[in-house]
Each structure stands twice: as structure tokens, then as C-alpha cells.
Amino acid sequence: MISLSKVAKVYTSSGDTVRIGPVDLDIPxxxxxxxxxxxxxxxxTLLMMTGRLLGLDEGVITVAGLDVSSTRSSQLATVLSILRQENHFVSRLTVRQLVGFGRFPYSHGRLTADDEEIISRYIDFLxxxxxxxxxxDELSGGQRQRAYVGMVLCQETDYVLLDEPLNNLDIAHSVEMMQHLERAAREFGRTILVVLHDVNIAARYAERIVALKNGTVAYSGTPAEIMRDEVLSDVFGTPLTVIEGPAGPLACTC
Structure with missing residues (x-):
């Protein structure tokens, strides 16, 4: 379980003061x-704090019972992996080398035969x-994003955090990526926490949706509980209508 208790953060962005929290949230x-x-x-911001890429001003976040603020990095890296939205890649790095970075918490740069087998497993999987x-730099955006996801999956942590993994992907590649993540959660038993902009993608592939507004949790529940006219209209501040599509509920401005 991921548990956030009275989590709060205040910071400045583009000259404006941004306040997050207090947030109380349990993610099974x-x-x-x-x-x-x-x-x-x-x-x-909440995802970055959960992944310890951003410090807390107040509160406690635990992942699998480990306090992310105080747990040793070497131990946390075997439980939790995170992929940021922006990744500054080295162009002369191959796909296999990038995916292999996911083994660093175990190999410390000296890959074993077992590590190579694990790397191949996730390369094949994706x-x-x-x-x-x-x-x-020879790959398309969708191919490169799959390689980055391969890297975090190769870390073989129970908990995987992804910040907007569909960013800059077209609809076909977005669906393909979510299908891979859905399989990873199911076949490898991973808990995947993902930031998404497309509420319809979230409704199709997520078991749980957490709707944030003004730095706090406005709603949390199943897709059926969140995909309602009044809920989405409140969260996004504009009238939205939920219709029943062939693959489930869809939000639109119709």
C-alpha cells in the first residue's frame, strides 16, 4: 500500500505560490x-513527493510500510521505481543499455548473467x-518512451510511479502504452501509479482514479464512481457529460 498522511508542500512556480495538501490518501x-x-x-508534485524526488514540508508518505523520507535509498530502490515526465537521454545510448540501468540497485553497474536475462525479459515484453x-536518438517518440518504461520495469519493484508517460504520444501509441502497463500490472503483480491528462484513458485502464483539484484530493474511487457528470464538471471547472461508449464511459463536452 501507498499511504499519504497529512502531506503538504508549498513552493513557488513562475512567481506564484503553489500549495499542495494537506493530503490523506491510501492507494491499495x-x-x-x-x-x-x-x-x-x-x-x-504529489507523484514526485511519493517517489522522493521532491521533499515534503509536512506529513508522512509510506510505500509498503517504508517511510520514503527516511528509508535508505538502496533499500527504497528495490521497492519503488519512478519515471519522470522529462528525461534527458544520452543519444549514444542503446535501448538495451538504457533498460539495463534498471538493474543498477542490484548490480551497481556490474551486470550478471541473471541481470542480462531480466533485461531481455522486459525488452521482449515491450x-x-x-x-x-x-x-x-534513432527511435520514434513512442519507441523511446517504451524503452524508458522498460528501464523502470526492469528495476523489478513492486511499486512503479510514472509521470505522464503518454506525454507527446498520439492516441495509437497512448493506447499501446496503456496496454503494456495493464499487462505489467497483471502479469508481474505491479502496483502502478500514473499521472494522466486524458480522463477517458484513465477510465479505460485504471482500477482506481484519484481526482486532484487545487492541490488536494477532490474525489477518489473506481472509474464508475469518478466518471459522473457532476464529479468531472467540478474537478475540471467546466460542464462535462459522461456517455456510455462501446468500451465503457466516456467524458465529453457534448
């Missing part, structure tokens, strides 16, 4: 949980086998 183990909400709602020798 297993499946995909999506953070949704308008720009500036605090989705990425359909990157034919690309594993290619350099990152």
Missing part, C-alpha cells in the same frame, strides 16, 4: 491507479527486441 497494492485533474492541480541495439 495491485493494479493501476491514475491521478487526474486540471493543470496545476498538483498531480505531478516489443523492443528488434530495437535493442538501436541508439535512442
Amino acid at each position: 497494492a495491485g493494479g493501476i491507479t491514475a491521478f487526474i485533474g486540471p493543470n496545476g492541480a498538483g498531480k505531478s 516489443a523492443l527486441t528488434e530495437l535493442e541495439g538501436r541508439y535512442l
Whole structure:
């Protein structure tokens, strides 16, 4: 379980003071949980604090019972992995080398035969086998994003945090990525916490949705509980209508 208790953060962005929290939230183990909400709602900030890439001003966050603020990095890295929205890649790095970075908490740079087998497993899982020798700057955006996700999955942590993994992907590649994540959660037993902008993608692939507004949790529940006219209209501050589509509920401005 991921547990946030009275979590708060105040910082300045573009000259404005941004306040997050206080947030109290429990995310059960297993499946995909999506953070949704308008720009500036605090989705990425809350994810970064959960992944210890950003400090807390107040409160406690625990992952699998470990306090993320005080647990040794070497121990936390075997339980929790995180992929930021912006990644500054080295262009002369191959796909296999990038995915192999996920083994660092265990190998410390000296890959064993077991590590190589694990690397191959996730390269195959994400359909990157034919690309594993290619350099990152030779890939499309969707292929490169799959390689980064392969890296965090290769870390083999029970908890995986992804900040807008669909950023800059078209709809076809977005669906493909979510299908991979859905399989990873199911086949590898991962708990995946993901920041998404598309509420319809969240409703289709997440078991739980946490809707953020003004730095706090406005709603939390199943897709059926969140995909309601009054809930989404309140969260996004504009009239939204939920209709029943072939694959489930869809939000629109119709």
C-alpha cells in the first residue's frame, strides 16, 4: 500500500505560490491507479513527493510500510521505481543499455548473467527486441518512451510511479502504452501509479482514479464512481457529460 498522511508542500512556480495538501490518501497494492485533474492541480508534485524526488514540508508518505523520507535509498530502490515526465537521454545510448540501468540497485553497474536475462525479459515484453541495439536518438517518440518504461520495469519493484508517460504520444501509441502497463500490472503483480491528462484513458485502464483539484484530493474511487457528470464538471471547472461508449464511459463536452 501507498499511504499519504497529512502531506503538504508549498513552493513557488513562475512567481506564484503553489500549495499542495494537506493530503490523506491510501492507494491499495495491485493494479493501476491514475491521478487526474486540471493543470496545476498538483498531480505531478504529489507523484514526485511519493517517489522522493521532491521533499515534503509536512506529513508522512509510506510505500509498503517504508517511510520514503527516511528509508535508505538502496533499500527504497528495490521497492519503488519512478519515471519522470522529462528525461534527458544520452543519444549514444542503446535501448538495451538504457533498460539495463534498471538493474543498477542490484548490480551497481556490474551486470550478471541473471541481470542480462531480466533485461531481455522486459525488452521482449515491450516489443523492443528488434530495437535493442538501436541508439535512442534513432527511435520514434513512442519507441523511446517504451524503452524508458522498460528501464523502470526492469528495476523489478513492486511499486512503479510514472509521470505522464503518454506525454507527446498520439492516441495509437497512448493506447499501446496503456496496454503494456495493464499487462505489467497483471502479469508481474505491479502496483502502478500514473499521472494522466486524458480522463477517458484513465477510465479505460485504471482500477482506481484519484481526482486532484487545487492541490488536494477532490474525489477518489473506481472509474464508475469518478466518471459522473457532476464529479468531472467540478474537478475540471467546466460542464462535462459522461456517455456510455462501446468500451465503457466516456467524458465529453457534448
